[in-house]
Amino acid sequence: MKIIVVNQGHSRTRTYSGSGKWAGGLCCCAFLLSMAIGGGAMYAWLTNNQEQMLTSDGVKNWKQILDTQQQDLGLVRQQTQNQLDALMLRLSELQGRMTRLDALGERLTSKAKLDDGEFNFNEVPALGGPQEFAEAEAAYSKLSLIDAIDQLADQIDNREEQLDLLDNLIANRTLHDDAFLAGLPVRQGWLSSRYGRRTDPFTGKAAWHNGVDFAGKRGSDIISVAAGVVVWSDTRSGYGLLVEVNHGNGYLTRYAHNDESLVRVGDIVTRGQAIAKMGSSGRSTGPHVHFEVLKNGKPQDPSRYIYRASK
Template sequence: MKVILVNERGGTSRSFNFGGLSKALLGLCLLGLPVGAFWLATALPVAESDVLDGRAVKAWNKALRKQQEQIGDAERDAREQLTALTVKLAEMQARLTRLDALGERLTSIAKLDEGEFQFGVNPAVGGPEDPGISGVSDLPYQPPEFLDVIGDLADQIEDRQMQLSTLESLMARRKLQDEQFIAGRPITKGWMSSRYGYRTDPFSGRRSWHKGVDFAGKNGSDVVSVAAGVVTWAEDRYGYGQLVEINHGNGYTTRYGHNSELKVKPGDIVKKGQVIALMGSSGRSTGPHVHFEVYKNNRPVDPATYIRRTGR
């Protein structure tokens, strides 16, 4: 192969002869030019793509780490809430146990009919079956969720509280009735010196009607109310001397006469067994004693019937 090079300025020329090896090297060079150009054209985009892919991977890794942290925080919060719910459930169960124990104790103390108040068992419920939504009754049984269990427990506690409230009202009424129940003697020390009915009058010597009973004792000893009530009289009254009158409701009234000192005044609410006066000999009396009367519907009755009572 022969190559001639011509110089434009001097018009001279120069020739080169190539052998087989030279021809091969020259062909490789000529073929390498387009290959190199293609490589240069494609090498830069590939490198840029690699850079972009690396940034995306880092961004995804960062997002995943953040989500893992959020999941960890959520798990911790869930554990804390579950612990709090468990503690709350234990407190409610303990409260329910105390309510049951208290209710059973009060029921026993009140001597209520067996079965009237039942603590420790679920309240009785019932009613006709209503399928409601079609196919609901055919669904398999689903165990209650944790929150449903807490709700059921709260309902049981509310039921116990309702029973206790009813029991408290019942016991309060019964206690009030017991307090108003006239029973016992109007003194703490002394003896019965005169009974209800006809007797010889100690002043005139004639036969007269005695509408109460007399209890003799030591001057200044306690005079007590035989039942709870409201004081309607607390001052001097003809024949009775210093008198205390108490209205017990249900048509019952009691009177305590001949006292030396009064411990109550009109309008006072007195309890059963409360000291209302001190024994004396005021009014029409021959010595220290208390004249005790019982009225039912404004009519005097024999106090002996109520004195012998032992209470409810």
Template sequence: MKTEDGMNIIFVGKRHGKSRVVAVNAPVAAALVVVLLVLLAVASWSGYRVAVSQADAAEPTPSELVIEWKAKLNTQKSELAEIELNVQQQIDALTLRLGEMQGRLLRLDALGQRFVESGLVASDEFDFDQPAAVGGPEDAGLSGDSFTAPELTSMIDQLARRIEDREQQLRLLDQLASRMKLEDELFVAGRPITWGWLSSRYGYRSDPFTGKRTWHAGVDLAGKEGSDIIAVAGGVVTYADERYGYGNLVEVDHGDGLVTRYAHAKSVAVNVGDLVQKGQVVALMGSTGRSTGPHVHFEVIRNGRSENPETYIQRASR
């Protein structure tokens, strides 16, 4: 309650509802108001500080956030590095597979080239030095998606299986061709000269020096001195030197008990142990030994017994 000279303060008791009036003059009242305002301000500031402290305690500090973000970033970097390592390992594995396939394709090309050189396939039909020709119109409606790693791996596996099948087939063909070539190489046939004529047959004849009936174990093929004497089949040279009666002699073993002899040569072009091919020059025609003129005395011996060379010469014309 306010009066003209000051202010009355009424205190009301808790018991019996009795009240008490205290008169306060104006200066004292003003001081009390100031004190109350100060108390209210202090209380408000204290409450604000308590609220700020609680908020600071509930939220992380900037340094804690930075540490947390750095930890997450390091974790992501580790995961990314692991993914990159896995991808690189997959790429290395695919690269290794491709390298193996390239090596196998090179072997296939080599086999194919051998077939071309052997005449089994036409050279103008298969060119193993060039990639296979392919093509086709582009579908404008399809954008074309890249293959995924599993799809690419599956395609490589399928291609590897196809290459393996082709390798087996070509190896069998190569073995067959090699066997055929070897059989043809070892097949005794043809004449041991490139030019000349038959001057004496196989069997009994009149000896050119004595005139008596004697056995002739081969055939004589006359020609020009110094002309080529060639092997009628592939084999190994077992004799390449002078022998009594034969003059300069070359003997070739063709295997399976079959041997051929080339005698009276002017000179010998091979050595013992040499591998000779069919048609290879083994000597030059001459008249050494027991001979009346330039010719080659040609013998065919099977299992130690002579056979008629004309039978083998005539094989070439069949």
């Protein structure tokens, strides 16, 4: 075996001859040298990274890390449970509120005598819509507790809207019914003069009477036959102390010859409310109330309203 060694300048070379045993020994020395260098590097690395070694200290460190993570996990689990309990409590409150709203709606619907089905608080609100794609359907196939609460809140909003509409409907109907002219203008008294042609009590001649008269005890109550707004409360020629009430829709009522007025202009009165005391002021022969009904400024026969049933 020959080994040729060339120097850096390539000017000189040397040749060495040896047997096969000598060459094998040289290779073995090279292998051992490389193992020594690699072993030294590994030792240096392990010396500088002792925390990653499976020693008792390393195991202890990992155990501490795991314990900390377990504590953090327990805290997160407790917080999640607390939030879940709060959501369940909120859901129970919403369900109770829903039940009360339904009960109230049923009573109001029954009281208002509405047609069946117009306001149905016993059924879930009708829903609909086109079928969505499979991907969207899969995404919403499972409802979470939050979704259930949101749906219940939406149902409550729907019930509240129905109740608001129902309340407005009942209020409007009540106002309309209260403004409906019906009944006597006195609590106690009797009819002393009818509407139409009659003999004038002062002149004895035929005259036209635009109202009806109810005689009674001086100081007894004179009441409004319907709800409205007082538009006159003062004396007027021939009428004495007079009260006029505007009931809307062109209707106005007059109550004349009063001894005392109990209301002022602008006051809102209800059906059956005392608005004056019976007297004999103005052109009168004795305690009574002169009652007139006008529609769009034209006198009407009050008996048409006195004897009809209230709504």
